[in-house]
Amino acid sequence: MHGSGLVNPMANETKPDPVRAAIEANRPLFATAFGFSLVMSVLALTTSFYMLQVYDRVLSSRSVETLLLLTIIAVGAISVFAALDTLRLRLLMRIGLRVGESLSGSVLRAMVAATSQTGGSAIRTGLRDVETIRTFVGSPMLGALMDAPFVLIYLIVLTLLDPLFLVVVLIGGAILIGIAVLTQRTTSDGTVRSIGLSMRAQQFADDGLRNSDVLEGMGMSATFVGGWRKRWIEAQRSATETADRDSRLGSLSRGVRLLIQIFLLGVGALLILDFHATGGVMIGASIIGARALAPIETTVGSWKSIIAFRLAWTRVVELLEKAPKRDEGMRLPAPRGHLTVVSASFASRAAGRTVLSNISFEVLPGEALGVIGPSASGKSTLLRLMIGAWPCTGGIVRLDGANIYDWPRAELSRHIGYLPQDVELFEGTVRENIARMEDGDPEAVVRAAMRAKAHDMILALPKGYDTEVGAAGHRLSGGQSQRIGFARALYGDPRFVVLDEPNSNLDGAGEQALLTALGELRQEGVTLVVVAHRPSILNGVDKLLVLRANGTVDDFGPRGEVLAKMAKQAQAAQQRAQQNVVALAPVADGQPGGKA
Numbered sequence: 001m002h003g004s005g006l007v008n009p010m011a012n013e014t015k016p017d018p019v020r021a022a023i024e025a026n027r028p029l030f031a032t033a034f035g036f037s038l039v040m041s042v043l044a045l046t047t048s049f050y051m052l053q054v055y056d057r058v059l060s061s062r063s064v065e066t067l068l069l070l071t072i073i074a075v076g077a078i079s080v081f082a083a084l085d086t087l088r089l090r091l092l093m094r095i096g097l098r099v100g101e102s103l104s105g106s107v108l109r110a111m112v113a114a115t116s117q118t119g120g121s122a123i124r125t126g127l128r129d130v131e132t133i134r135t136f137v138g139s140p141m142l143g144a145l146m147d148a149p150f151v152l153i154y155l156i157v158l159t160l161l162d163p164l165f166l167v168v169v170l171i172g173g174a175i176l177i178g179i180a181v182l183t184q185r186t187t188s189d190g191t192v193r194s195i196g197l198s199m200r201a202q203q204f205a206d207d208g209l210r211n212s213d214v215l216e217g218m219g220m221s222a223t224f225v226g227g228w229r230k231r232w233i234e235a236q237r238s239a240t241e242t243a244d245r246d247s248r249l250g251s252l253s254r255g256v257r258l259l260i261q262i263f264l265l266g267v268g269a270l271l272i273l274d275f276h277a278t279g280g281v282m283i284g285a286s287i288i289g290a291r292a293l294a295p296i297e298t299t300v301g302s303w304k305s306i307i308a309f310r311l312a313w314t315r316v317v318e319l320l321e322k323a324p325k326r327d328e329g330m331r332l333p334a335p336r337g338h339l340t341v342v343s344a345s346f347a348s349r350a351a352g353r354t355v356l357s358n359i360s361f362e363v364l365p366g367e368a369l370g371v372i373g374p375s376a377s378g379k380s381t382l383l384r385l386m387i388g389a390w391p392c393t394g395g396i397v398r399l400d401g402a403n404i405y406d407w408p409r410a411e412l413s414r415h416i417g418y419l420p421q422d423v424e425l426f427e428g429t430v431r432e433n434i435a436r437m438e439d440g441d442p443e444a445v446v447r448a449a450m451r452a453k454a455h456d457m458i459l460a461l462p463k464g465y466d467t468e469v470g471a472a473g474h475r476l477s478g479g480q481s482q483r484i485g486f487a488r489a490l491y492g493d494p495r496f497v498v499l500d501e502p503n504s505n506l507d508g509a510g511e512q513a514l515l516t517a518l519g520e521l522r523q524e525g526v527t528l529v530v531v532a533h534r535p536s537i538l539n540g541v542d543k544l545l546v547l548r549a550n551g552t553v554d555d556f557g558p559r560g561e562v563l564a565k566m567a568k569q570a571q572a573a574q575q576r577a578q579q580n581v582v583a584l585a586p587v588a589d590g591q592p593g594g595k596a
C-alpha cells in the first residue's frame with residue numbers, strides 16, 4: 001500500500017503492528033489491484049486520444065469509416081476500463097473483509113480482557129475501529145488514491161504534446177498540494193476532536209440504554225436525554241466548524257482545478273495560433289491535465305475519512321498492545337479442585353489502589369469455602385483471581401499445583417464454574433446460555449439445570465429451554481436469570497465452582513433450592529467457594545475466610561472456629577461500647593458517680 005500514500009500512523013516502528021501485518025498479508029491482492037490501476041490509467045487516456053483523432057483526422061478527412069473505427073476502439077477501451085474498475089472495487093471490498101476478519105477476533109478478545117480488568121469507554125470502540133479500517137480499505141476512495149502513482153503517465157503524455165502543458169499542470173499541482181497541506185494543518189485537530197466528541201456522545205447513549213430501567217424507574221429519562229443532547233450538540237458544533245473550514249478549502253481546490261483546465265485550453269489556443277498545435281491537442285491536453293490532478297483533489301475531499309482511518313489504526317494498535325496478555329501453558333489433566341492461594345495481591349490500575357494484599361489460604365478437594373467481609377473489601381476481585389480471569393499482581397493462585405492464570409482457558413472452562421454477582425445472559429435461547437453459547441448436548445444442559453434445581457422453573461417458561469432471552473427475547477426476572485446462570489456454572493460437571501452472592505435475587509423457594517443444590521455438590525466432592533451476605537447459605541461450608549475493608553485477611557479457618565471468634569469479638573466490642581456509654585453519662589450535683 002505504499003503507493004497509495006497511506007503510512008503507518010504509529011511512530012515506533014520497532015513495535016509489532018497488527019494492522020500493518022493484516023494489510024501486508026494481502027499484498028498479492030493489493031498488487032493485483034495496482035495492476036488494474038495501471039491498466040485503467042492507460043485506458044483513461046481513451047477519451048483524450050479519441051478527441052485528438054476526431055479533430056485532427058476525421059474532421060479534416062471527413063471520413064465516416066475512420067470515425068466508426070475510432071468509435072469502436074474507444075467503446076472497447078472504455079468497456080474494459082469499466083470492467084477493470086468493477087473488478088478492482090470488488091477486490092478491494094474483499095481485501096477489506098479479509099483485513100477485518102484478521103483483526104476482529106483478536107480485537108474483540110482484547111476488548112473482553114481489557115474491559116474485564118480495567119474497563120473504560122474507549123475500549124468499546126475496538127470493533128467500530130476495525131469496521132472503519134475495513135470500510136476504508138474496501139472503499140472506492142482507496143482505489144482513487146491508488147491511481148496517484150500513475151499520474152506520471154499523464155505527465156509524460158502532456159510533455160509529448162507540448163512542454164508548456166506540463167508546466168501548467170505542475171504549477172497547478174503545486175498549488176493543489178499546498179491547499180492539501182493547508183487543509184491538513186487547519187482541519188486535522190478539529191476533525192480529531194469532533195470524532196472524539198461524537199464517540200463520547202454515542203457511548204453516553206449506550207450507557208443510558210443499558211440502564212433504561214433505572215432511567216425510567218427514577219424519572220431520569222429527560223435528564224439523560226438532555227445530557228446526551230449537550231454532548232451531541234458539542235460534537236456537531238465542532239464537526240460543523242471543521243466542515244466549514246474544509247468546505248472553503250475544498251471549494252478553493254475545485255476552483256483551482258477548473259482554472260487549470262482553462263489555462264490548459266488557453267495555452268492550447270496560443271499554440272494553435274502559433275501553428276504549434278491543433279484543436280485536438282488542445283482538447284486532449286485539457287482532459288489529460290484534469291485527470292492528472294484528480295488524485296490530489298480526491299485526497300483533499302476525503303481528508304476526514306483518511307484521518308478517521310488513521311485514528312482507528314492507532315486505537316486498534318494501542319488496544320492490542322495494552323490488553324492483558326495471557327501465556328497459556330500446555331494441556332493439563334482435569335483438576336481435582338485443590339485450590340492454593342499464596343500471598344495473592346491485586347492492584348487495580350483503573351482505581352489506582354491496592355484491592356487485595358497478601359491473601360493466603362488453602363481449600364482441599366471437595367471442601368466448601370465461604371468468603372465474607374464488608375463492602376469493597378475485595379471479595380469479588382478475589383473470586384476473579386481464583387478462576388484465573390485476572391492475574392495476581394503479587395503472589396499466585398494455584399489449582400492442583402498449576403498457576404490458574406496460565407491454564408489454557410478453553411480447557412479450564414470445562415472444569416470450573418463461575419456465577420458472577422451481576423448475572424448477564426446473552427442473546428439466544430436458555431439452552432444456549434446454559435451450554436455457554438455452544439450447541440450443547442441436550443442431556444448435559446438438562447443435567448446442569450437439574451443440578452441447579454432450575455429444571456422446573458425453565459420448563460415453566462414460554463418455550464422451555466428454547467425460550468429466547470436477551471435483547472430480543474423473553475424478559476427474565478433477576479431470580480430467574482440467577483438460577484439459569486447457576487445452571488450455566490454447573491454445565492459440564494465442573495470440579496471447582498465459584499459463586500458470588502448466588503442468592504442475592506432469590507426468593508425463599510429459590511434460596512432453598514440453592515441450598516439443596518450446594519449440599520448435593522458437596523456430596524459429589526465438588527470444591528465450592530461462595531460469597532454471601534446472608535448467613536443461611538454459609539451454614540454448609542467447611543471453612544470461612546473473613547476479609548477486612550483494606551483487602552487483607554482478618555481470619556481463616558474452620559467455619560465453627562471463625563464464627564466463635566467473631567462472636568467473641570462482637571461481644572467484646574459491645575461491652576466496650578456499653579462501658580463508654582457509662583463513662584460518658586452525666587453526673588448529678590458534681591459528685592463523681594453520684595446519683596441524681
